Amino acid sequence: MDIDARIKRRQHRTDEPRLVEDYESLAPVSHVSEPSDRGPVFERLLDHLDPVFDGQLPPNAYVYGPFGSGKSAIVTALFAHLDRLSTENSSVIHTSTRASTPVSPAFAYLDLRELASEFALYGGLLDAVVDDSVPDHGVSTEELRERLRDVLGGSRAGIVVAVDHVYESDDIGAAELLDVFAGLPSNLSWLAVGRNRPEEVALTEHTANTIRVERYRRETLVDVLMTRASLGLTQQALDHELARRIADWADGNAHHALAALFVATDRATTANRTHLTESDVASAFEEFPGSSVSLGRVLALPANKQFVLRKLIDLDADECASVAATTEAISADPSVDLSRGTVKRYLYEMAETGVVERVESESATGKGRPPSRVELRFPPTAFRRLYDLNR
DNA sequence: GATCCACGGGAATACACGGATG
DNA sequence: CATCCGTGTATTCCCGTGGATC
Incomplete structure (x- = not known):
């Protein structure tokens, strides 16, 4: 890139004369292929992945470090390179029906921010491993898992999977992730990436290595x-x-x-x-709000939730006095065809996941539970620009 | 015909308050 | 005085339905 x-x-x-030459390079959510000055971490990851170069699978591992320390940047860059390398050696699995004889493992990068169900997880894995397009409807989760089993079972060298943003998803936690891996052939090695310290994380009971990324x-x-x-x-x-x-x-x-x-x-x-x-x-x-969430998380939300957010950031303060008022203001926009109930539920759900924050209003009017308003937990201009660029 | 998932909508629960009750 | 109760909102939870796709 x-x-x-x-x-x-x-x-x-x-x-x-103009200021911006390329928005994509500037976007805080895109990663460059050569992250600056991260040599030592690359070396440690390569040490861990070393068996790969003899055609073996490395053990499972956990990569951790604080928000914004470049974990995703490093892992996506590294896996992209490795994947390209193994593809050039024609060592990956090419179709679901006919597997070539791989000599070195395949590499896949999965982002749990974007894969919100077990079904989607299997789909993501299958997509990384097979050339054919993977259905996202009309086929059962079980069926998808079977296909994946077949493909992996027929592959000699197996696959190394990076799973990014573990412990950020409400839908897929450590338990679900381990379940998924447990149901797959053993020629799969995973590299989980997250912010939590290894000692407070259940995944590390299944890892041989932990790799720390410093801020x-x-x-x-x-x-x-x-x-x-x-x-x-x-x-x-x-x-x-x-x-x-x-x-x-x-x-x-x-x-x-x-x-x-x-x-x-x-x-x-x-x-x-x-x-x-x-x-x-x-x-x-x-x-920036006091504590800002990653824009990557905001932009990984389902389209209609982002749409609601896009409307939300353009509201005046007085339209945001309460969740009910905010819902009303958003729904009043003719371009919004979601029902009020859905808009409101979205707001509550996004507050639940931390993309926005509910703050109780202090104006106790007496009757009933006091309302709360939602405040953004990300810089709105950045989201507005990134959102509009994608439409 | 089967499947997943986003929506819609409503039921259940939580919370705040004032007034009644023990 | 402490607790309970009723009422009115806010919030959460849950499940049926239908669109899109295989």
């Missing part, structure tokens, strides 16, 4: 920001001093740093500037 982005940037060069150091984070800016923004748009300011503020969290850069860029763009200023950055900081 890095090289593509650089090429695209040149292609899109116009006479008119970013400030200098590294500055590099990350400068690299992103060089990919996504016009020349000289972000000066080093501002990148430093953002890195300080983000305190090692690359997600927050990149999201802040993204929001600041949006401000500068609306103001028709071709470089970022102090005030762009400052107002980006202000837009």
Whole structure:
């Protein structure tokens, strides 16, 4: 992606000066193929995966580290490379019916943010392993599992699966995950990725290795920001001093740093500037709620929930006095064809998962349980821009 | 015809308050 | 005084239905 982005940037060069050259490179939810300065972690992951190069499966493992430490970036990049490598050696399984004779394992990356059921999990696995398209309707979970068993059973080398964002899903917890793996052939090795410390996690009873990812150091984070800016923004748009300011503020969290850069860029763009200023950055900081959830989580929500959120972020404060009022305001929009009940349920469900937060209103009017309003737990400008880009 | 899942809607439960009760 | 009860809201839970797809 890095090289593509650089090429695209040149292609899109116009006479008119503009700030953003490539939104995709700038988006805080996209990962680059060569994360900066993460050499040591790559080495430790490769140490763990070493048996693969002799055609063997590594044991199970757990990768952990704090929010924004680059776990997903590293694992997606590494697995993409490994997968490409093993495909080039024609060692993967090609169709569900006819398996070639693999000499090294296949690699799959699954994100539990996007796979919300056992059915979807099997589908994701099957999709990673088979060329044919995988049905998402009309076939039973059992059937899907059988197909997967067949394919894996016929594969000599097996598969290494990275499962990202464990312990973030309400639908699939550690128990469900272990159940799924238990029902599959043993030539499957998994690499779970999460934020929780290994000692407080049941999955580690099934792992031989744990690999820790440290939060970013400030200098590294500055590099990350400068690299992103060089990919996504016009020349000289972000000066080093501002990148430093953002890195300080983000305190090692690359997600927050990149999201802040993204929001600041949006401000500068609306103001028709071709470089970022102090005030762009400052107002980006202000837009972050006290504790912000990952934009990746927001953007992994089902389409209609995102739609409701998209409407929500455009409401005035007085329309958000209570959940009922918010529901009413959103439903009043003619482009919303969801029922009031559903809109309201969505709001409550999203509050439950932490994407928004319910705060009780202090105005006790006497009668009944006091209402609460929902507050965003993510920077709205970032979501607005990313959402609109995808439509 | 079978399947999954998103929706819709309603039942059950929680909470806050004031007033009645022991 | 502490507890219970009734009422009115808010919130959570749950299940049937139907669309889309195989």
